[in-house]
Amino acid sequence: MTASTPRRPAHVPLPASLLLGIAQILVWGASFFLLSVLAEPIHRDTGWPLPWIYGALTVSILVSALLSPRANVYIARRRGRRLLIVSGWIIAGGLAIVGAAPNFPVFFAGWCLIGVGMAGALYDPLFTTLGLLYGQAARPAINAVTLVAGFTTTLVWPIQAWMEASMGWRTTCLVYAGVTALVLLPIYLKALPPDGAARTDAPPPSGERSGAALPGTAPAAPLPRADYLLLSLVFSIAAIIMTAVVVQMIVMLQGVGHSATAAIALAALIGPSMVAMRVLTLFLKRLHPTLMALVSAAFVAVGLLLLSASPQAAALGIVCYGIGNGLRALVRGTLPLALLPPAALAPVMGRLSRSSLFCQALTPLACGFVIAHAGAAATLWLLTALAALNLGLTFWLRLRVMRARGVG
Structure with missing residues (x-):
């Protein structure tokens, strides 16, 4: 390790954990939970059958499933922060396409793009990134992230319902996409160390040095x-x-x-x-x-x-x-x-x-x-x-x- 190699802290600071929870609220609200509020307004406005609209989400999740192993390859290469940022932007881009879609094929394509982003933006990629960066010290951060993100539906559904009633589902998608794209970058730059950050020099527990398994350790x-x-x-x-x-x-x-x-x-x-x-x-x-x-x-x-x-x-x-x-x-x-x-x-x-x-x-x-x-x-x-x-x-x-x- 050279003197110029960036170091990561020994644990995730609480403010960083809370920021990561806010990021998860944004990406879950822009993807998995979106149609719980907007499916019916989309159906009323466009006449597209509800099964087609929900089917787009189904295909989006399938796309995410197919790509999730590839996303974890980038995490294994210590590129987790970059993956989370880019994946969040992809979700925002897909949501913008959904909001602007003139017909169902474009709407469907937007959801496929959202699926690409979901593979690298939701809980699993974030938790894996934290696990590789901090080991067992990631556990309090994961707890804090899930605590904050537990308010996703409590916050996102009423806000999206109010936005839809005030400005329509299309503008709701476009505005939410813009907010997500703008907010995610500073959150991840602030909350996560640079990709490739070195481990701290703090000595591991004796059980880790000897390779023995300790309660709660890998x-x-x-x-x-x-x-x-x-x-x-x-x-x-x-x-x-x-x-x-x-x-x-x-x-x-x-x-x-x-x-x-x-x-x-x-x-x-x-x-x-x-x-x-x-x-x-x-x-x-x-x-x-x-x-x-x-x-x-x-x-x-x-x-x-x-x-x-x-x-x-x-x-x-x-x-x-x-x-x-x-x-x-x-x-x-x-x-x-x-x-x-x-x-x-x-x-x-x-x-x-x-x-x-x-x-x-x-x-x-x-x-x-x-x-x-x-x-x-x-x-x-x-x-x-x-x-x-x-x-x-x-x-x-x-x-x-x-x-x-x-x-x-």
């Missing part, structure tokens, strides 16, 4: 194939459940007897529950990610069971689900850090992202099909069964990790 050996498959299944099933809830929860609640107003009010409990749980985890720093994953899966399963079994328990079920889902994003960032050696983090995260994104892309179509042919109640029970399966798989993964590495 092991020296590659992840066994069985553990990788379990991890992939756990992440993919959690992504399916999350996507189904985001897209169809209000419809499902109405289908089991709640009014539209009550369904919206119940669904609104998810955000505060997620954020409250993420705040609590700030005081549970020694909780191992495998145990956190188990708690997350358990709360999701209990929440969906309550929703399925009794309409009267819907509020409690929503709160339990929100708690579990609030932990999900944090688990996705911290669990690979505890199971993977640094050299394997980027490529493995790329493959994990691809499988999860494929599942997310197909979930709205599959969930809509089940609701149309079997009803909302059957769909809730199906999601409950998936959540129970995920709980069992997570428990199995934790047992394997404990037996292999002595992690508590």
Whole structure:
């Protein structure tokens, strides 16, 4: 290492973590969550069928899934900050095309471009970048990012709805795209060290020097194939459940007897529950990610069971689900850090992202099909069964990790 080699700090400063959370609010609002507010206005204005409009998002997620391993190649080469900036600009550019689209093919092309940006701009690329830069010291930053970004729908949906009512969906897309493009650059330049920044000279813990695995630290050996498959299944099933809830929860609640107003009010409990749980985890720093994953899966399963079994328990079920889902994003960032050696983090995260994104892309179509042919109640029970399966798989993964590495 030469005297001119830039150094990174030993940990992520809290202001930087909060800035990264704001960046995630912007990119999620410009991509995954956008059509929750704008799909209906787009349909009314253009006459394009709603399935086509939502189908554009599905294809966008598929594009992201195909490209996510390639994005992680750049992260592995220590180009994470550059990737996050450029990917955010690509999302903004795609959103501008969507807003200006004179016909559906151009609208569709804009969403394909957004998918290209999603591959390198959302949680997984950011968490992988932080993991490579800071190792286990990235965990508090990941927690802070998910805490701030937990307010995405709480902030973005009302703002976008107000903008759409005031200036129309096209101007809303163009203005949001411009704000995103302008704000992301200074955030990432301020919050992340330059690409290629060297590690600090602080000595590692003795367990790291000897290659031994410590509780909560990355092991020296590659992840066994069985553990990788379990991890992939756990992440993919959690992504399916999350996507189904985001897209169809209000419809499902109405289908089991709640009014539209009550369904919206119940669904609104998810955000505060997620954020409250993420705040609590700030005081549970020694909780191992495998145990956190188990708690997350358990709360999701209990929440969906309550929703399925009794309409009267819907509020409690929503709160339990929100708690579990609030932990999900944090688990996705911290669990690979505890199971993977640094050299394997980027490529493995790329493959994990691809499988999860494929599942997310197909979930709205599959969930809509089940609701149309079997009803909302059957769909809730199906999601409950998936959540129970995920709980069992997570428990199995934790047992394997404990037996292999002595992690508590």
